[in-house]
Amino acid sequence: MQLNLPAxxxxxxxxxxxxxxxxxxxxxxxxxxEALNRMLADLQLPPIAPQAIEHMVGKGSEHxxxxxxxxxxxxxxxxxxxxxxxxxxxxxxxxxxxxxxxYPGVREGLEALKARGLRLACLTNKPLSFTxxxxxxxxxxxxxxxxxGGDSFERKKPDPMPxxxxxxxxxxxxxxxxxxxxxxxxxxxxxxAGCPVVLMTYGYNHGQPITAVAAQAHLDSLAQLAG
Numbered sequence: 001m002q003l004n005l006p007a008x009x010x011x012x013x014x015x016x017x018x019x020x021x022x023x024x025x026x027x028x029x030x031x032x033x034e035a036l037n038r039m040l041a042d043l044q045l046p047p048i049a050p051q052a053i054e055h056m057v058g059k060g061s062e063h064x065x066x067x068x069x070x071x072x073x074x075x076x077x078x079x080x081x082x083x084x085x086x087x088x089x090x091x092x093x094x095x096x097x098x099x100x101x102x103y104p105g106v107r108e109g110l111e112a113l114k115a116r117g118l119r120l121a122c123l124t125n126k127p128l129s130f131t132x133x134x135x136x137x138x139x140x141x142x143x144x145x146x147x148x149g150g151d152s153f154e155r156k157k158p159d160p161m162p163x164x165x166x167x168x169x170x171x172x173x174x175x176x177x178x179x180x181x182x183x184x185x186x187x188x189x190x191x192x193a194g195c196p197v198v199l200m201t202y203g204y205n206h207g208q209p210i211t212a213v214a215a216q217a218h219l220d221s222l223a224q225l226a227g
Contacts, residue, residue, distance in 0.1 A: 001013070001014060001015075001116050001117060001118065002014075003116075003178070003225065005198065005216055005217040005225075006217060006219065006224045010216060010217075012178060012196055012216065013176055014118060014176050014177065014178050014196075015118065015119065015170075015171075015172040015173070015176045015177065016118055016119040016120065016121065016167070016170040016171075016172035016176070016177045016178070017113055017118050017119075017120050017121075017177065017178045017179075017180060018120075018121045018122075018123040018163060018166050018167075018170075018177060018178070018179050018180065018195075019110070019120065019121070019122055019123070019144075019180045019181075020122075020123065020124055020179075020180065020181035020182060020183075020186055020203075021122055021124035021126055021131060021134070021135075022057055022058070022124060022125075022126055022182075022203075022204065023057065023058065023181075023182035023183065023200070023202075023203030023204035023205075024103075024180060024181050024182045024186075024200050024203055024222075025102065025103065025106045025122075025138075025140060025222070026097075026100050026101065026102055026103065026106075026134065026138060026140075027100060027101050027102075027103055028057075028099075028100040028134070029050050029053065029054055029057070029100075029204070030050070030099030030100055030101075031092065031095060031096060031097065031098070031099045031100045032050070032053050032057060032064070033048075033049075033050040033053055033099070034091070034095050034098075034099050035088055035091040035092040035095060036048060036053060036064075036065075036068050036088065038087070038091040039065075039084055039087040039088040039091055040068070040072060042083075042087040043074075043080060043083065043084060043087065045069070045072045045073075045074060046072050046073070047072075048068055048071055048072055052071060053068065054204050054207070055204075055206055055207035056068065056071075056206075057204040058125065058182075058183045058185050058204055058205075058206060059125060059156070059185065060125040060126075060127075060150040060156050061085070061088070061126070061127055061130075061150070062085070065081060065084050065085055065088055066078075066081060069081065069084055089127075089129075092130055093129070093130070093133070096130060096133050096134050096137065097133070097134050097137035097138060100134070100138070102138050102139075102140065103200075103202065103221075103222070104221060104223075105221030105222045105223030105224070106140070106222045106223075107139075107140070108222070108223040108226060109221070109222030109223045109224070109225045109226055110140070110143040110222065111143075111226075112223070112225060112226035113225060113226075114143060119145045119146075119170045119171070119172065120143055120144050120145055120146075121144055121145060121146040121147065121148065121166050121169065121170055122135060122140075122144045122146070122147045122148070123148050123157075123162055123163065123166050123179075124148070124149055124150065125149070125150035125156045125157055125185070126149055126150055127149050127150055127151050128147070128148070128149030128150075128151055128152055129149075130149070131147060131149045132147060135147065145170065146166060146169045146170060148162060148165070148166055148169075152165075153165050157181075157185045157186060157188075157189040158184070158185040158186075158187075158188035158189045158192070159189060159192075160189050160190075160192035160193035162189065163177075163179060163189050163190060163193035163195055164193050167193070167195070174193050174194040174195045175194055175195070175196075177195050177196075178195065178196050178197070178198060178216075179193075179195045179196070179197040179198070180197075180198050180199075180200070180222070180225075181197065181198075181199055181200070181203070182199060182200045182202070182203020182204060182205060182210065183199075183203060183204060183205040183206065183210070183213075184205060184206065184208070184210075184213045186199065187199060187213045187214065187215055191214075196216045197215045197216060198215055198216055198217045198218075198219055198225070199213060199215040199217075199218050199219070200218075200219055200220075200221075200222065201218050201219065201220050202220065
């Protein structure tokens with residue numbers, strides 16, 4: 001099908017769409033802050049502010065935990081990591097979705113894409129064990145034909161592998177599969193995979209302005225894809 005992008009003369013011929021999760025569909029910063037600060041308390045380390053966490057999100061839980069440990073002054077980040085991961089996983093699974101909200105326009109956008117007959121996949125760097133319960137808790141799981149997390153493949157975004165593997169699972173060619181995300185990770189992965197990309201302006205792009213990242217469009221709401 002043809003998708004006309006807002007504020008653009010460009011029309012995309014698409015068969016499928018891949019959608020990122022954190023910062024694209026769901027504002028999970030509250031979940032991150034709660035789980036990470038419970039983890040830090042278990043390790044007898046000082047808390048971290050949500051504003052600092054926002055710049056660390058998007059490259060997977062391993063990167064996030066190591067970044068947080070370094071930020072709060074852990075003396076031996078690698079030595080502390082195994083225990084930190086165990087406590088973080090415990091706390092995140094316990095609170096998953098309780099401090100998170102679906103962004104306005106997300107359901108409308110997904111409904112419109114499905115109504116046009118597009119195959120949809122959720123493709124995130126979040127662990128799959130966190131991803132599926134969150135989608136279910138927010139009533140978003142029914143939209144997706146495929147769901148892949150940061151541990152579903154050997155490499156994570158910005159490597160193109162997850163996008164190429166997801167295209168295979170969807171039965172679509174990369175050039176006809178749109179990536180919808182909120183960060184340079186999504187854009188870099190899409191470019192390397194040969195996929196068009198649309199970026200949301202409200203996400204977690206490592207503290208950098210997302211409009212500086214090249215994309216087919218920068219949107220304020222997923223509902224704008226409804227045309």
